[in-house]
Amino acid sequence: MSRPRTAVAVLALVRAQLRVELRSFESLPAMCLFAVTALVLFHFGLNRDELSGDLASGVLWVTLLLAALLAINRIYVADAEQGGFDAFLISPCPRGALLYAKLVVLLAYMALVELVVVPAFAILLLEPSLWQALPRLLGPLALGDLGIAAIGALVGALAVRTQARDLLGPLISLPLLVPVLVGVAGWTAPLLDYPHAGAVAARWPLALALYDALFGVIAFELFDFLLED
Amino acid sequence: MYSKGLRPLSLLTAAVVAVTFAGIFFWAPNDAYLGFLQKIFYLHVPLAIITLAGFVAGGAMAVAQLRTRDPRWDMRSYVAIHISLIFGVGVLISGSIWAKGAWGHWWVWQEPTLVSFLLVMLLYATYQPLRFAIADPERQARYASVFAITAGVFVPICFAIVRLSPDYVHPRTLSNISGNLPGRMQYVFYASMVAMALLWVTLWRFEMASKRVVAEMRRLRRLLGEESDEEPGRRSAAPALTHAGSAS
Numbered sequence: 001m002s003r004p005r006t007a008v009a010v011l012a013l014v015r016a017q018l019r020v021e022l023r024s025f026e027s028l029p030a031m032c033l034f035a036v037t038a039l040v041l042f043h044f045g046l047n048r049d050e051l052s053g054d055l056a057s058g059v060l061w062v063t064l065l066l067a068a069l070l071a072i073n074r075i076y077v078a079d080a081e082q083g084g085f086d087a088f089l090i091s092p093c094p095r096g097a098l099l100y101a102k103l104v105v106l107l108a109y110m111a112l113v114e115l116v117v118v119p120a121f122a123i124l125l126l127e128p129s130l131w132q133a134l135p136r137l138l139g140p141l142a143l144g145d146l147g148i149a150a151i152g153a154l155v156g157a158l159a160v161r162t163q164a165r166d167l168l169g170p171l172i173s174l175p176l177l178v179p180v181l182v183g184v185a186g187w188t189a190p191l192l193d194y195p196h197a198g199a200v201a202a203r204w205p206l207a208l209a210l211y212d213a214l215f216g217v218i219a220f221e222l223f224d225f226l227l228e229d
Numbered sequence: 230m231y232s233k234g235l236r237p238l239s240l241l242t243a244a245v246v247a248v249t250f251a252g253i254f255f256w257a258p259n260d261a262y263l264g265f266l267q268k269i270f271y272l273h274v275p276l277a278i279i280t281l282a283g284f285v286a287g288g289a290m291a292v293a294q295l296r297t298r299d300p301r302w303d304m305r306s307y308v309a310i311h312i313s314l315i316f317g318v319g320v321l322i323s324g325s326i327w328a329k330g331a332w333g334h335w336w337v338w339q340e341p342t343l344v345s346f347l348l349v350m351l352l353y354a355t356y357q358p359l360r361f362a363i364a365d366p367e368r369q370a371r372y373a374s375v376f377a378i379t380a381g382v383f384v385p386i387c388f389a390i391v392r393l394s395p396d397y398v399h400p401r402t403l404s405n406i407s408g409n410l411p412g413r414m415q416y417v418f419y420a421s422m423v424a425m426a427l428l429w430v431t432l433w434r435f436e437m438a439s440k441r442v443v444a445e446m447r448r449l450r451r452l453l454g455e456e457s458d459e460e461p462g463r464r465s466a467a468p469a470l471t472h473a474g475s476a477s
Contacts, residue, residue, distance in 0.1 A: 154379065158372060162362035168355060172376070175352035176383060179390040207390055218382055222375045225295055229368060 006100070009093035013101030018108070020078055027074050028112055035067040035117040039124050050127035052194035057185045060121050060192075061144065064114065065177055071109045072152035073169045075102055076160035089227060099153050099223040103216075106149035114141055128194040136197070139205065140187040147180035147212045154219035157226045176215075183208035232438045235431075242427040249417070249424040257417040266330040271417055273323040275425040277346060280320055281384055283313030283429055284353060288381020291374035303370035304468045306377050308436045310356055312429060317350050345391040352380050360466040370468060440467065 004012075021027055042059045043049070051059055079085045079098075088098055118137070122130035151173055159169035183204050190198030253271045260267030287309035294302035324346070328337045337343060359376055363369040 158359070158375060161368075162359060162372075163364070164358065164362040168359055168362060171355045172352070172359065175348050175355075176379075178348050179387055182390055211386065211390060214382070214386060218379055222378060225371055225375050228371065229365075 003092045003094065006094050006097050009091075009097035010100045010104065013088075013093075013097060014104050014108075017075075017101065017105045027071050028109060031067040031070050031109065031113045032116045034070060035063050035113060036120050036124075038063045038066055039117075039121055043125060048125075051125045052127040052192055054185070054189035056126055056128075056192040057188035059125065060118070061181055061185050061188065063121070064110070064117065064144070065148070065174075065181060067113055067117065068106075068110060068148045068152060068177075069170045069173065071106055072148075072156045072173055073159075073166055075106060075152065076156045077165075080160045085227065095224045095227055096220060098227070099157075099219060102153040102156065103149045103219075106152045107145055110145040110148060114145075126192065128192055128197070133191050133197060136191050136200075137188065140184045140191070140208075143187075143205065143208045143212060144180060144184035147184075147208065147215065148177065150212055150215040150219050151176050151180070154215070154223060157223065179211050180208065183211065232434075235434055235438060238427075238431055238434065242424070242431040245420070245427055246424045249420045252417045252420055257413050258411070263331055266327070269323055269327050269330075271421045273320060273327055275418070275421040276316055276323065277320045277342075278422065279425040279429050280313045280316040281346075281349070282426075283309050283316065283433075284349065284384050285381045287313065288378045288384075291377035291381070294370060294374045295378075300366075300370060300468055303373065304440055305437065306374065307360070307468050308433055308440065310353060310377060312432050312436065314350075314353055314356075315432075316425075316429065317346070317353070320346060321350065341392040342388070345388045348387050348391070349380075349384055352383060356380070357466040361464065364464060366469045373468075444469070 039059070042063070046055075046059075048055075076084075079088070089095075118134075118141075119130070155169060155173040155176065159165045159172060162168055187200055187204035187208065190200050249271075253268050257268065257271070259265055287306045290302050290306035290309060293299075294306055324343055325335045328340065328343065329335050356373070356376060360369050360373050363372055
């Protein structure tokens with residue numbers, strides 16, 4: 001039997017994971033609901049009806065990060081509890097394929113959640129017009145999601161087979177996600193300034209891209225060691 | 230046999246630490262602006278640098294663990310991170326005191342070094358809970374190593390990224406060390422670096438020796454039949470050193 005190419009294996013794993021999600025709906029609806037609820041909490045916690053600038057950027061990104069934690073916690077659970085890891089290990093797939101697949105799935109989850117949460121945020125809290133900000137918002141959304149996915153794919157695997165995974169997943173991932181938050185919030189803040197969007201300092205996209213790339217490399221180098229038994 | 234050279238090392242460390250502290254209090258001049266308070270700098274900055282170096286060293290030892298699968302490397306990495314965590318608490322406390330004295334607040338968000346240090350500490354605070362949550366010693370070692378390497382790489386990056394934060398207003402103390410410190414201050418600072426490094430290494434060696442003695446005692450007790458091989462309910466965050474080549 002020949003080894004399947006990584007891309008083929010990744011595609012198959014992504015399809016399997018998405019099919020599980022479509023049948024069980026255990027992550028995506030929870031993430032969306034949680035995020036929208038968090039926006040409501042921010043409204044009452046801050047006692048503000050409309051947000052702009054760095055406050056808007058911070059609320060949006062903290063909400064998205066918290067929603068991401070739900071996915072990071074759940075993304076390996078079926079593999080750990082229902083024999084997915086064992087099945088994957090006896091398959092001839094290269095091991096990195098599982099990491100790539102989880103990364104792609106996390107990216108897809110984040111994109112889908114943002115389809116709901118960003119408009120909800122615009123309606124509920126955002127002061128400047130979303131239509132004007134949206135084209136330039138795609139950059140931080142993409143790079144932010146990539147960082148979340150890279151960290152989530154590694155930390156999720158690290159935490160899932162421990163006895164306190166619901167606790168350890170968020171506790172380990174949040175400090176690692178802070179640099180992502182620093183970069184992405186700094187990048188988004190001027191875009192949401194009211195009445196006029198400000199200029200973005202080049203260091204934010206650059207730092208974020210570097211951090212994402214670096215974490216991708218770390219995850220890729222270390223992932224195999226988490227799968228040995 | 231476990232503490233070879235530990236006595237002279239301890240004496241040397243005690244002597245260097247004592248001389249350094251004498252230098253800090255009696256020889257180094259008072260800072261023109263901050264006065265006596267500035268002397269906490271000689272404790273705080275070297276302690277912080279050694280703490281971070283210890284975390285990175287723990288990551289390097291974890292690389293060796295994953296390469297060789299030798300549980301002794303896991304033990305070394307564990308002890309390094311353990312000592313650095315203890316040092317780190319000292320760094321946060323001394324940093325807070327310094328911030329209160331110099332800037333009037335216990336915590337200063339505009340100081341990126343302080344903030345990055347807190348992030349690093351928050352991350353490493355999950356190291357022991359992670360170990361504790363994994364019962365199988367082999368997997369505990371492997372997962373702990375993955376964590377230690379990830380976190381070890383995170384340490385310098387975190388400092389680089391948080392420093393990008395645009396709104397810090399205070400002068401960078403660290404950038405002054407190389408050039409701007411007057412002679413005596415510089416000597417005392419370097420002496421303190423050496424003292425803290427020696428202290429770290431000495432404490433690391435003490436804990437290593439203690440862990441090895443405990444492991445050896447347990448092995449001997451098992452041989453005598455006083456202690457059963459499997460101890461139900463006994464779980465620890467510390468590496469057990471029971472598998473493969475523990476006695477050597």
